[in-house]
Amino acid sequence: MKKYSPLHFFLISIFAVVCIFTNSYAESDASFLILQEALGVQADGDYTNVNLSNIPEGSVIDAAVVDPSKIGGCQTGDRVELMNLGNDKWVMKHLDTGSKVEFSIKYEDGKLKVIKTGSFTPRVDQAQSFSQDQLNLQGRFGLGARVSYVNYSDDDYTVRGIKVDTEPDDAVMFDGNFSYFFTNYFSVELSGGYVETDVDLTGGGSSGTAGELQQIPILLTGRFNIPIQNKIVPYLGGGVGYFINDFDQNDSVIEFIYGPGADVDVDNSWGYHINGGFDFLFMPNLALNLDVKYIWNEIEADVDLPGFTKEKFDANMFVVGGGIKYYF
Secondary structure, eight states, X not given: OOOOOHHHHHHHHHHXXXXXXXXXXXXXXXXXXXXXXXXXXXXXXXXXXXXXXXXXXXXXXXXXXXXXXXXXXXXXXXXXXXXXXXXTEEEEEETTTOXXXXXXXXXXXXXXXXXXXXXXXXXXXXTTOOOHHHHOOTTOEEEEEEEXXXXXXXXEEEETTEEEEEEEOOEEEEEEEEEEEEETTEEXXXXXXXXXXXXXXXXXXXXXXXXXXXXXXXXXXXXXXXXXXXXXXXXXXXXXXXXXXXXXXXHHHHHHHHOTTOOEEEOOEEEEEEEEEEEEEEETTEEEEEEEXXXXXXXXXXXXXXXXXXXXXXXXXXXXXXXXXXXX
16 A cells, blocks of 8 residues: 655645635636626726726626626616625616616636526516606697497387387497597597497387488587596596487388378487596507497487477487597
C-alpha cells in the first residue's frame, strides 16, 4: 500500500483551496453584460467592464427592454429599473405599469442562470385602460346606430258590432341616434328609426293580413346615467316620441271587413316611453350599446266610407336593440 507523506496532504489541500477559490472568483467575477443579455435589456451608460460583484447592494440601474421574450410581459423599448437586493437577488421594475419581477442569479457549469420568482403583469394597452379624462363624458356628443327587435302588442276594436283583433307581426327596426352628456349623470338622446310590420286582422270568422304598417319613430329620451364602473355606464330614463305612420293595405281583406271600395289611411301619432340599458366603452371614443324600451303609441285610422269614423288601436312596442356609438 502506498503511503502519503505530510507533504502530499499539504499539496492536495492547497490545490483544493485554489480550486474552490478560483471557481468562486469566476462566479462572482461574471460581467454585468451577461445579466443584461439573460434579461433581454440594455442598461443606460457603459457597463462593459463592470462585474456583478462590484455593483453595490441597493444600486438602481435604468435600462430599456430589447428582447421582450426573455422576461415576458413587456414590449421592446419599455423602460425598466434593475435593483441589486444583495445575496445574488435582484428585482426588475416596469416603469410604465409599476409591476415588478424578482429574480435570483446562480452559476451552473460556469454559466450565469437567472431564476424568476414571478412575472410582470401583462401590459395593458389603451383599448383596455383609459384615463379619467377619457372616461369623463360630460360635454361630449355621441353619434350611433342601432338594430332592434320590436314586439308589438295586440289590440281590438268593433266594426258593425263585430270585434276585430289587430295583431302586428314582430319586426326589426333600424335607427340612428345622437346624444349629449350635460353631466356624467344625465344625458339626452334623439333618435330616428324605421320599422315596418304586417298587420293581421281577425274578425267575423275570418282572418288575413290587412296590410303593412310603416313607422318612422322620432324619440327624445332623457337618461339618468350610473357610471358605477370604469367603462360600463348603465342608464334609466324616459321620453316622448312622434311617429310618422303609413299603411299599405291589402284591398281584399280591408274590403271584406269594411265593404267594397274601403280605403284605410293612418294618421301620424304621439307616444311616450320608458328606457333602460348601458354603454360599454371598449375604446375611449367607441362604445357598444344595449338599449331596452317600452313605447306606448295609439294610432288613429281613417276609413274612407260613409258612416265610418276614426278607428283607434294601440301599437305599443317592446324594443330591445344593440348598436355602436362614437363619442367626440
